[in-house]
Amino acid sequence: MxxxxxxxxxxxxxxxxxxxxxxxxxxxxxxxxxxxxxxxxxxxxxxxxxxxxxxxxxxxxxxxxxxxxxxxxxxxxxxxxxxxxxxxxxxxxxxxxxxxxxxxxxxxxxxxxxxxxxxxxxxxxxxxxxxxxxxxxxxxxxxxxxxxSKPYTEKVHYSIEMILQYMAKHYKQKLTRRDLAYKMGFHESYFSTFFKQSMGLSVTDYLAQIRIDEAKKRLLQTDDQIQMIARQVGYTDSLYFSRIFKQKTGRSPSQFRNVRRPERIAAFQFVGSLVALGIRPVCIDQETFHHSDILKDQLAGSLIIDEHTPDDVFKSLQLDLIIIPNYFYSKPALIKRLERIAPVLVLPYGRGPAVQEVLSTGRLLGREKEADDWVKRFEHLSQKARNDLSSFREKEETVAIYEMRGHDKVYMWSYQARGAFYLYETLGLKPPKAIQEEVLLPNQHTVIPLERLREYEADHMFFIVGVQHGWYEQMDKRLEESDVLRQLSAVKNGTFYPLKLEELRFDEGERALHLIDRFVSRLTKTAYPTIVHM
Structure with missing residues (x-):
């Protein structure tokens, strides 16, 4: 039949x-x-x-x-x-x-x-x-x-990202809603609605926010006069600039300048860079703490906070500075609230490797020497790691990093996340051809269904899974149940390395050194055809 x-x-x-x-x-x-x-x-x-x-x-x-x-x-x-x-x-x-x-x-x-x-x-x-x-x-x-249908990122995500990137690059210029809508191919009225729904701020308020935040960096890093800083960030009238600055922050530009070399810092993100500078945050947000197992010794004693922590708790900490990531721009009410508690500094999230972020953060916080010392340490330990892997690289075996999400999705990260930059660039390890061509060359994260994983498999596979979702503790069982995972050469050869998402989610500053050490220790350890938990 x-x-x-x-x-x-x-x-x-x-x-x-x-x-x-x-x-x-x-x-x-x-x-x-x-x-x-x-x-x-x-x-x-x-x-x-x-x-x-x-x-x-x-x-x-x-x-x-x-x-x-x-x-x-x-x-x-x-x-x-x-x-x-x-x-x-x-x-x-x-x-x-x-x-x-x-x-x-x-x-x-x-x-x-x-x-x-x-x-x-x-x-x-x-x-x-x-x-x-x-x-x-x-x-x-x-x-x-x-x-x-199209993957979501082909449409709205790239549209708003393109707008934000353009504004970040041209904020010093005169930017109008009409000009931005025209440049991005939007009808003006729809553009206004789309922008506010995406960011929680109007175009005008968002532009003022990034100009003020850029002014804060100049106030901390230079001795330039207020009039000069106003012009540098797009304001021709320094008095108007000072009025907007105080309206947004509750402080005059001169008062904010007194924040130089803060000691008591609240960190929403960036704890790896702060630790690299010798700073233990007074408090860190709950989400960052949850994914900071790799820094638990350096963060011992830091208070855990979140967006709903009462104002009186924040005020009792006598903070010199609150550091937040730029994706908080979509939370204008929270920024306004934090500004009432202590001076707020907005930093770009995920824009570069650890060395770059530590140096820039060190300049902002008055810790240039600490930043330079850490960079020398990073370069020394990175060179040692490359030396330790010299015989491994001679074998020309491929290495890659993956992350399991849900039950049937695998993420392959490009250079901006999960330690991929340090694996491929700092250590100079060779990725599989498919990952090189589809992920690293276009520098674009890629998601595939689990059943296609063998098309992207490497000789050595770092496989990130979450503890809270049960994947890590049940890894052996998952491997037994999954035909796709069980048939991977790395699983058969004992070169499949489960890693905890709670340790790998962020990779900035001091975290980078821990990740490099983690990669080297696994790749130089004798392989056995069994699953090794780290």
Missing amino acids: TTRTHTILRMKESRERSLSVNQTISWQTSSPMFLTSDGPVRIEMEGLQYQLNENDSILIRSNINVMLHSLSNEQVTMHTVTFDQYTLAHDAQNELVYKVNHDDLPDNGEVVKGSVMLFSYIKEMKMSQSAQEQVKWLEDIMHIFHHQ
């Missing part, structure tokens, strides 16, 4: 949720889901953020933790359709056997922008429809996704 291949879609649930202004909800998907909204919402899942505007739709795969936040000033209604996909597993003369199979679904987070038809399909699907009608609508929805 001729074998037949067939796919069947079955609807499991349709649901409508109303979100009030600024409301946040969360859930975990048990099956794949189509989601659409009649207003702007932000979705967070697998460590990434997505923004949907009216009539945008997104596909979310199964077993995904989803957090959704309304960005509208009015009530937003969200519509979801949960479904399963089955493929023919066995075709006998008198029996057809189907199994759940989601392999050929679009990737998690793929988006169809502005399709009124797709919005209508998802909104109108009901369990009361006949089974035949449900199948027909699901097939139509799937057809639209397969032919019109």
Whole structure:
């Protein structure tokens, strides 16, 4: 009998949720889901953020933790359709056997922008429809996704990133909303809405914020007069600059300049660079602390805080300075609140390797000597690490770093994350050809389904997994259960090295030295055909 291949879609649930202004909800998907909204919402899942505007739709795969936040000033209604996909597993003369199979679904987070038809399909699907009608609508929805969807980063993410990069480069110039909209290919009114929904600030307020933050750096690093600094950051009127500065920070430029060489620092991020400068933060945010196991000795005694820590607790610490990353620009209310507690310094996050960040942070905090001393130490230890790996490099075996997210997604990081820069550049190790061509040369993080991992496998594989999600402690079991992982040459040869996400998520400053040492110790240790936990 001729074998037949067939796919069947079955609807499991349709649901409508109303979100009030600024409301946040969360859930975990048990099956794949189509989601659409009649207003702007932000979705967070697998460590990434997505923004949907009216009539945008997104596909979310199964077993995904989803957090959704309304960005509208009015009530937003969200519509979801949960479904399963089955493929023919066995075709006998008198029996057809189907199994759940989601392999050929679009990737998690793929988006169809502005399709009124797709919005209508998802909104109108009901369990009361006949089974035949449900199948027909699901097939139509799937057809639209397969032919019109794009990975989210091809559209909105790159648009807002391009805008922010342009503003960061040209903030000294006269920038108007109209000019920016024109340069980025937006209609002016839509551009204003899109920007504020993305950043939480108007174009004017955002431009003022980055100008003031650049002025702060000049105030700390130079003795330039206030009038000169005002011109350097785009203000022709120094009195107007001083008024805006005090309005934003609660301090005059001269008062902020007194922050030079602060001792008592609160850190939202950047603790690796602070430790490199000999600074133990008075307090650090909970998220950073959770992923700082590798620095636990240097951070002993630091108070753990978060965005909801009461003001009186912050004030009791008598802070000289609060350091925050530039992605906090999307939290203007938090910045305003922190400015009332202590002077705030905004630093760019993830913009360069450890040496560059330590040097720039040292200049800002009046610790140039400490920064220079650390850089010499870094260069000495890096050279020693390269020497220790000289015989390893002669073998020309490939090395790569990966991260497991969820149950079926593998991230391959480019130079800006997870120690990849130190593995490939500082240590000079050779990546597999596919990773070199698709990840490192374009300098772009890449996500693949687990079943494609063998196309990118290396002779030595550093494999990052989260402790809190159970992956690390159950690694042996996961390897036994996964045909893909079990068949990797690195697993068979004992050159597969599980690493904790809680130690690898950040790689700045002093963390970089720990990571380099971790890489070298694993690669120079005798391999055994068993899984070695670090």
